[in-house]
Amino acid sequence: MRGRRRDLWWTVTVTGFLTVLAFLVYPLATVLVTSFSGEDKRFVLAANYERFFTHRYYYSSIINSLYLSTLATLGALVLGTSLAFAVTRYPLPGKALIRAAANLALLSPPFIGAYSWVVLFGRMGLVNRILGEFGWSLPTIYGWRGILLVFVVQYFPFVFLLVSAALRSVDQSIEDAALSLGSPPRRAITTAILPILAPSLTAGGLLVFMGTMADFGTPMIIGEGLRTLPTLMYGEFMNELGGNPAMASTLGSLLILVNTSALLAQRYYAFRKAYNVVCIQPLRVKRTTRRRLLALTVFSYAVVGVALIPALTIIVSSFMPTRGPVMYAGFSLQSYETIFFRIPRAIANTFGLTAAAVVLDVVLGVLVAYLLARRRSRAHALLDSLIMLAYAIPGTVVGVGLIVVYNRPPLILTGTWVILLVSYFIRHLPYPVRSCTAMLQQIDIRVEEASVSLGVPPFRTFVKVTIPLMFPAIISGAALAWMTTIGELSSSILLYSGPWATMSVAIFTEVFSNHFGTASALASILILAAFLPLFLTYRVLGERSALGV
Amino acid sequence: MTRVRVQGIVKRFGDTAAIDGVSLDVRPGELFTLVGPSGCGKTTLLRIVAGLLDQDAGSVLFNEDRMDDIPPYLRNIGVVFQSYAIFPHLTVAENIAYGLKARRVPADRIAAKVAEVGRLVQLEGLMDRMPSQLSGGQQQRVVLARALVIEPRLLLMDEPLSNLDAKLRVQIRSLIRAVQRELQITTVYVTHDQEEALAISDTIAVMDRGRVLQVGKPWELYLTPGSRFVADFIGTMNVFHGRLEGSAAAAGPRPMVTTFGERWQVCATGASGAQIAVGVRPESLTLERGANADEVWNSLTGTVVEAAYLGAVVRYQVHVANGLSATAEIHNPDFAAIRAVGDRMTLWFGANRAVLLPESASEA
Numbered sequence: 001m002r003g004r005r006r007d008l009w010w011t012v013t014v015t016g017f018l019t020v021l022a023f024l025v026y027p028l029a030t031v032l033v034t035s036f037s038g039e040d041k042r043f044v045l046a047a048n049y050e051r052f053f054t055h056r057y058y059y060s061s062i063i064n065s066l067y068l069s070t071l072a073t074l075g076a077l078v079l080g081t082s083l084a085f086a087v088t089r090y091p092l093p094g095k096a097l098i099r100a101a102a103n104l105a106l107l108s109p110p111f112i113g114a115y116s117w118v119v120l121f122g123r124m125g126l127v128n129r130i131l132g133e134f135g136w137s138l139p140t141i142y143g144w145r146g147i148l149l150v151f152v153v154q155y156f157p158f159v160f161l162l163v164s165a166a167l168r169s170v171d172q173s174i175e176d177a178a179l180s181l182g183s184p185p186r187r188a189i190t191t192a193i194l195p196i197l198a199p200s201l202t203a204g205g206l207l208v209f210m211g212t213m214a215d216f217g218t219p220m221i222i223g224e225g226l227r228t229l230p231t232l233m234y235g236e237f238m239n240e241l242g243g244n245p246a247m248a249s250t251l252g253s254l255l256i257l258v259n260t261s262a263l264l265a266q267r268y269y270a271f272r273k274a275y276n277v278v279c280i281q282p283l284r285v286k287r288t289t290r291r292r293l294l295a296l297t298v299f300s301y302a303v304v305g306v307a308l309i310p311a312l313t314i315i316v317s318s319f320m321p322t323r324g325p326v327m328y329a330g331f332s333l334q335s336y337e338t339i340f341f342r343i344p345r346a347i348a349n350t351f352g353l354t355a356a357a358v359v360l361d362v363v364l365g366v367l368v369a370y371l372l373a374r375r376r377s378r379a380h381a382l383l384d385s386l387i388m389l390a391y392a393i394p395g396t397v398v399g400v401g402l403i404v405v406y407n408r409p410p411l412i413l414t415g416t417w418v419i420l421l422v423s424y425f426i427r428h429l430p431y432p433v434r435s436c437t438a439m440l441q442q443i444d445i446r447v448e449e450a451s452v453s454l455g456v457p458p459f460r461t462f463v464k465v466t467i468p469l470m471f472p473a474i475i476s477g478a479a480l481a482w483m484t485t486i487g488e489l490s491s492s493i494l495l496y497s498g499p500w501a502t503m504s505v506a507i508f509t510e511v512f513s514n515h516f517g518t519a520s521a522l523a524s525i526l527i528l529a530a531f532l533p534l535f536l537t538y539r540v541l542g543e544r545s546a547l548g549v
Numbered sequence: 550m551t552r553v554r555v556q557g558i559v560k561r562f563g564d565t566a567a568i569d570g571v572s573l574d575v576r577p578g579e580l581f582t583l584v585g586p587s588g589c590g591k592t593t594l595l596r597i598v599a600g601l602l603d604q605d606a607g608s609v610l611f612n613e614d615r616m617d618d619i620p621p622y623l624r625n626i627g628v629v630f631q632s633y634a635i636f637p638h639l640t641v642a643e644n645i646a647y648g649l650k651a652r653r654v655p656a657d658r659i660a661a662k663v664a665e666v667g668r669l670v671q672l673e674g675l676m677d678r679m680p681s682q683l684s685g686g687q688q689q690r691v692v693l694a695r696a697l698v699i700e701p702r703l704l705l706m707d708e709p710l711s712n713l714d715a716k717l718r719v720q721i722r723s724l725i726r727a728v729q730r731e732l733q734i735t736t737v738y739v740t741h742d743q744e745e746a747l748a749i750s751d752t753i754a755v756m757d758r759g760r761v762l763q764v765g766k767p768w769e770l771y772l773t774p775g776s777r778f779v780a781d782f783i784g785t786m787n788v789f790h791g792r793l794e795g796s797a798a799a800a801g802p803r804p805m806v807t808t809f810g811e812r813w814q815v816c817a818t819g820a821s822g823a824q825i826a827v828g829v830r831p832e833s834l835t836l837e838r839g840a841n842a843d844e845v846w847n848s849l850t851g852t853v854v855e856a857a858y859l860g861a862v863v864r865y866q867v868h869v870a871n872g873l874s875a876t877a878e879i880h881n882p883d884f885a886a887i888r889a890v891g892d893r894m895t896l897w898f899g900a901n902r903a904v905l906l907p908e909s910a911s912e913a
Contacts, residue, residue, distance in 0.1 A: 444634055446630040449621075449630070450634040451636070452621050453599060453624075453626055453627070455625070456622055456647075457622045469638060
């Protein structure tokens with residue numbers, strides 16, 4: 001509007017650009033450039049890529065990653081969509097319970113899920129030891145089967161929540177129209193309802209695909225040497241014989257390529273398939289036979305039951321007496337004692353860094369979201385895309401990029417806590433930005449103009465009117481950022497040093513040194529810490545706090 | 550009371566001029582309406598007067614004060630928006646008190662003024678409600694009270710009634726008019742509804758494509774529209790074309806020959822042989838020639854193609870010639886006034902009821 005107003009928002013624009021350029025674009029660009037550099041740092045066109053695609057040791061990683069992510073995506077889509085249909089359309093008992101369980105299942109980071117399956121079904125696992133007493137044994141949980149199991153179980157709740165939300169916005173008249181035009185019920189679903197769900201289905205699928213592509217901890221813990229892009233990238237970068245940043249960057253560039261392609265493909269598809277659905281009367285809950293209903297109930301509870309196994313296993317095992325990887329029946333606080341005496345620093349680090357990152361995310365997120373929603377220009381559209389880039393870039397790649405850029409003058413951040421904070425902050429900035437822009441689009445700009453016309457200057461209007469109206473979005477954006485930051489492993493494992501290890505790093509190293517008890521105790525605290533804001537959000541905001549991913 | 554002058558305002562969005570050189574003079578205490586089809590620039594002009602939008606050229610003056618560099622929050626105006634723009638997180642009383650708090654009015658004065666204005670717009674008993682618990686009409690009264698309570702120099706209303714149902718619209722319209730008269734606040738009112746404009750305004754400006762076509766009292770616009778556009782937009786107008794005859798020097802009505810061959814007498818100036826258009830309102834067409842012998846009467850004959858009997862009125866659509874039909878409204882019709890579709894029908898109008906419609910450049 002007027003000159004005096006331009007100043008503040010101009011500052012926000014510049015700050016937003018500088019932040020994203022310094023902490024995301026420049027590191028990623030450096031990774032891309034490094035992937036083309038030779039051993040003596042000269043420019044070698046595609047030599048690293050040639051090496052990648054001609055050596056089985058390297059190219060098997062991209063095959064494994066694509067294979068696992070594709071299967072995991074399909075599995076999560078089938079499971080999540082089936083559960084969404086069962087819960088939305090049939091009179092199952094305890095629907096709220098199923099929804100709550102699906103939400104809870106999202107709380108533990110995937111690598112903790114992987115670890116919990118090892119606790120249960122691993123070589124020294126609880127189930128195998130019990131079965132072993134009878135002379136039985138199960139097929140191995142390690143390798144690609146285990147990874148796939150963890151991926152599907154960890155990620156299907158995303159699909160379930162997204163598709164459920166979409167199903168609730170489909171009007172009954174759409175199904176009625178399809179039926180009245182002569183489609184049998186099954187065809188009415190595939191021809192009339194599924195197409196309307198297409199944007200949500202693809203959004204869910206994308207989330208699963210990108211998440212599993214980027215997952216570093218799961219294949220490390222349960223893969224037993226199976227190479228995926230992120231694990232091989234970590235290995236190449238952190239090699240004890242002196243890392244190979246060029247090859248690590250090549251792997252990172254391929255990860256960026258795969259994930260951004262998936263993201264763009266989904267955006268393009270969903271943009272073309274976006275329907276405006278006006279829902280006056282939601283889909284009816286169908287009546288069905290008792291046998292069918294029983295089958296659906298068993299199915300639904302079994303699915304969410306399996307999804308909750310990791311968290312339950314972790315919490316129960318954290319109270320069991322342990323020696324190394326072996327757990328015994330009984331109750332003990334020994335694991336908690338150990339962590340509070342031996343690694344209290346990691347707990348403090350995690351909470352401190354996460355809180356700081358979330359506060360920064362929310363402050364910048366709210367301001368940037370306001371710019372994006374209210375002052376849309378070409379520059380702001382670009383800023384939006386750059387911030388959203390963080391969504392698609394795996395933590396391992398961000399970590400390598402930050403190290404390469406900030407371990408040399410003028411700004412040396414490696415070895416300090418600042419570099420962890422930077423990674424947490426930039427990677428989770430999209431959550432408050434997304435939730436707040438979505439909310440702002442529903443807030444009538446005339447409300448702000450009314451305030452200005454009544455004599456309240458623009459910035460005070462922003463504080464007195466806009467912020468209170470955005471409050472639910474601010475809280476849910478902050479809760480999402482908190483939940484995803486607190487268990488972050490893939491960049492922490494690269495960026496931490498000495499005293500700045502976080503809980504996720506500590507869990508990881510405890511698992512690898514076979515201290516399962518302390519790993520469980522740390523993981524329990526992590527799950528609880530992730531759960532708290534979600535719980536508080538529900539208490540404060542009630543139904544308004546939709547978990548918009 | 551504030552006189553508002555708008556001088557040579559131009560506002561461009563990209564290549565198109567949303568406001569293309571508009572000047573207006575709003576007298577102190579009057580209700581001045583901007584009316585026109587959607588996209589004519591009326592809301593844009595209102596937002597410029599409010600200061601919510603900057604003009605590319607021209608000035609806005611409140612009395613002798615030039616407002617061009619004054620931001621909206623210092624203009625002391627009350628704005629009522631089409632979408633209400635109620636503060637959803639504040640109660641009714643807090644909504645109304647909002648502007649007073651910004652002006653640092655003492656709390657007891659705020660309470661008294663809020664109660665007073667609440668009474669004025671009939672909101673007693675609803676003061677502690679949240680906006681979500683209010684009906685559309687009640688919300689509209691809240692935002693009206695919120696705008697009035699600050700005793701603005703100027704009240705600006707942007708289609709305030711368009712989200713209400715027909716009955717409420719008439720109720721709130723009377724309320725707005727009564728309150729505005731009582732407080733004598735200069736008001737600029739925007740609507741696309743010509744009936745609303747006629748009913749509520751002291752003065753109306755008809756806008757089209759960024760320009761003001763005509764400014765006048767409601768009856769001036771209706772009875773003597775200055776252009777074809779105004780004639781069509783305010784009410785309904787039958788338009789007939791023809792050739793003017795007779796001498797320009799002669800006093801009284803002059804003969805014309807219509808495109809369908811009728812010879813009429815009309816009040817017009819111009820050279821003999823000039824092509825002219827005359828407009829006749831549907832209610833000016835009657836079934837019989839009037840009794841007044843001094844008046845000159847014209848007639849046209851055609852076939853009834855549509856007849857709508859509405860009790861107080863019967864409305865006929867009469868096919869006069871190829872591609873030309875006339876609408877006639879016969880008020881208080883008796884049995885003799887009833888015609889069926891397909892009947893031949895002759896309609897009369899007094900020569901002084903026909904208006905000459907100049908074809909101006911801004912016409913569609």
